[in-house]
Amino acid sequence: MIFIRRRVMNYALTQLSPGQGACIAALHAAEALQHRLAALGFRIGKRITMVRRAAFDGPLHVRIDQTDIIIRRVDAACVELRPATDTHSSVAAS
Amino acid sequence: MKRIALLGMPNTGKSTLFNRITGASARVGNWPGVTVDLLAAKLLIAGQMAEIVDLPGIYDLHGYSDDEKLVRHFLETQPIDLLLIAVNAMQLERQLILAMQLASLGKASVIAVNMIDEARHAGLGIDTERLSAGLNLPVVAISAKYGQGQAELMAAVAAKLPQAALPSGKMAAEAASRLAEDDSFEVRSAELVAAAVDVPHLLPERFSDRLDRVLMHNVFGLPLFFIAMFFVFAGVFWLGAPIQDVLKNAFDWFGEALLKPLLAPLPELLRGFLIDGLYGGISTVAAFVPVVVLFFFFMAVVEDSGYLSRAAYLMDALMARLGLDGRSFVMLLMGFGCNVPALMGTRVMRSRALRLLSMLIIPFSLCSARLQVFIFIIAALFSPHAAPWVLMSLYLMSFATAFGTALIFGRGKAFRSEEPFVIELPPYRFPTLRQVWMRGWLEVRHFLLRATKIIVAGVVLVWLLTHLPVGVEAASADSYAGYLGRWMQPILSPLGIDEKLTIALIFGFVAKEVVIGALAVIYGLEGSALTEHIAGSLSLIQAYSFMLFCLIYTPCLSTIATLKAESRSLKFAALAVAWPLALAWCASFVFYQVALRLTGQ
Numbered sequence: 001m002i003f004i005r006r007r008v009m010n011y012a013l014t015q016l017s018p019g020q021g022a023c024i025a026a027l028h029a030a031e032a033l034q035h036r037l038a039a040l041g042f043r044i045g046k047r048i049t050m051v052r053r054a055a056f057d058g059p060l061h062v063r064i065d066q067t068d069i070i071i072r073r074v075d076a077a078c079v080e081l082r083p084a085t086d087t088h089s090s091v092a093a094s
Numbered sequence: 095m096k097r098i099a100l101l102g103m104p105n106t107g108k109s110t111l112f113n114r115i116t117g118a119s120a121r122v123g124n125w126p127g128v129t130v131d132l133l134a135a136k137l138l139i140a141g142q143m144a145e146i147v148d149l150p151g152i153y154d155l156h157g158y159s160d161d162e163k164l165v166r167h168f169l170e171t172q173p174i175d176l177l178l179i180a181v182n183a184m185q186l187e188r189q190l191i192l193a194m195q196l197a198s199l200g201k202a203s204v205i206a207v208n209m210i211d212e213a214r215h216a217g218l219g220i221d222t223e224r225l226s227a228g229l230n231l232p233v234v235a236i237s238a239k240y241g242q243g244q245a246e247l248m249a250a251v252a253a254k255l256p257q258a259a260l261p262s263g264k265m266a267a268e269a270a271s272r273l274a275e276d277d278s279f280e281v282r283s284a285e286l287v288a289a290a291v292d293v294p295h296l297l298p299e300r301f302s303d304r305l306d307r308v309l310m311h312n313v314f315g316l317p318l319f320f321i322a323m324f325f326v327f328a329g330v331f332w333l334g335a336p337i338q339d340v341l342k343n344a345f346d347w348f349g350e351a352l353l354k355p356l357l358a359p360l361p362e363l364l365r366g367f368l369i370d371g372l373y374g375g376i377s378t379v380a381a382f383v384p385v386v387v388l389f390f391f392f393m394a395v396v397e398d399s400g401y402l403s404r405a406a407y408l409m410d411a412l413m414a415r416l417g418l419d420g421r422s423f424v425m426l427l428m429g430f431g432c433n434v435p436a437l438m439g440t441r442v443m444r445s446r447a448l449r450l451l452s453m454l455i456i457p458f459s460l461c462s463a464r465l466q467v468f469i470f471i472i473a474a475l476f477s478p479h480a481a482p483w484v485l486m487s488l489y490l491m492s493f494a495t496a497f498g499t500a501l502i503f504g505r506g507k508a509f510r511s512e513e514p515f516v517i518e519l520p521p522y523r524f525p526t527l528r529q530v531w532m533r534g535w536l537e538v539r540h541f542l543l544r545a546t547k548i549i550v551a552g553v554v555l556v557w558l559l560t561h562l563p564v565g566v567e568a569a570s571a572d573s574y575a576g577y578l579g580r581w582m583q584p585i586l587s588p589l590g591i592d593e594k595l596t597i598a599l600i601f602g603f604v605a606k607e608v609v610i611g612a613l614a615v616i617y618g619l620e621g622s623a624l625t626e627h628i629a630g631s632l633s634l635i636q637a638y639s640f641m642l643f644c645l646i647y648t649p650c651l652s653t654i655a656t657l658k659a660e661s662r663s664l665k666f667a668a669l670a671v672a673w674p675l676a677l678a679w680c681a682s683f684v685f686y687q688v689a690l691r692l693t694g695q
Contacts (some may be wrong), residue, residue, distance in 0.1 A: 075514045
């Protein structure tokens, strides 16, 4: 059997589509934002789902565990994601 | 006396818990170095007097937000015997980290797992004994909203309170060095929750999610938001107007039937001062209180139901470009009813810079008191065909001045928020009547307690201006107000505002709804005679210029008192009075002069 390991690029939270989920890979935030994100449950390895995206470049509505969060795109840009590994993932295979 | 600090993250029902424990006895305390209102109440716990202080909700003891700094400062400088830590049962894994941070300060602590009703409803099983053993702290499950577990919680607090003689733990030196420690808390919290919380395999789809699909919809969301706001206004005035009338009549009756005969033996000037000045002025402001109360009730519903965060989401795209956030817009809209509750409502914005900027723009909202003035003048002067457009243009002006001010001042250091816009979206909750009543009642009481002094002072000042020197006809050209009006003519005549209108503007400083009454006194005419006189003596351009000035200039006394009390800064209050005054002059000047030129007069 031949395993083809396809390297999958990480991407920013802003690129996630509604209904899609992923895992948090890294937080590239300044310290103040880092503290706030961590306290709201943004921690490395956690699963995050995009619920909806506001019109006109408005904020994003995301969900981590039982917490729903509204985050502006500028702030969301510093959240790096990798594709979710579990089988329940709704990420479309590409 | 012992002191208990109530702490927790935002959206843990902390304030509901505070109200539940303390009843309605809370007062705003004065603490050195604290620039926000902290509620405190005294309570008898197991035979000991204890003071319980409601600290602002924080996400992280080591964070950098204004509230997080404030809480740290408070814990460092005030003697505290016990920490009562509220956590949200639905989000234990995340919230226990803050609880652990707080417990590591070494003070006696009790943890209240709040919203246990919601957790049970969602099928979550929480083993408080296991949590208690793991944390080595008393843990009590409660529902602050419905009162479950309150007795057990108070018993746990009472048991812990006498042991509170431990030396107060020194706070963390550098926040940065704490991240490592927080990581260990994170691991512990996850382990603890895994062991003590039984999560159903599949959580039921929440009612909130279904509702949000409509209310936060990219197309339907905004129209629904405006419809909801319309109903808030309609509700307030539909309920408020009759109460206001009844109250006004009651005040009039009391003044006529009781006060006048009672004060008859006094010299005329003193009697006039007491009845027409003090009593008349204060009852005018007081008659407006029911509307303010209703606004507080409705605002409590909007906020406690969770809709405010949704509205913030919907409006944020626009407001972010103005240096504000979506919540500022909701408060700005509330200001169209009455500026006072809107200003007090800005407390939900936890960044001081953002809050001050919002408070600076709210007084530009065309409130219902100003609307009364405009409707009177528009009806007197403009054709029924033009009237709606005139009023509409004033509303547009109101938004333009508010947004323009945000754009100008938002760049200033004092008004630029450094805080990220990352907020929690709580699920929809039905606020209980008790919650709404308590909120409304507390807010109104604070407003009355703090605003009374400035309102009385302003009412007295205006009466003195219009009735002195002794013997002059009230508000006539010979009174000090008349002098002032003449003295201000070089400044105000380029706006088309004559002496008599200037006197009306001085009255409008107390409350905008007084302006029409003032015109009646100044011209010595009532009802349709006044309408005709105004229509005959003012040109359309003059009238519009006057309305523009009325719209923008210094908000009423109650608003100024609230600006001062909420900002706790005289400098800010002075700016919030001076800037609209300057802007009003410029707007009216430009309008009047351009309109004169265009019409060739």
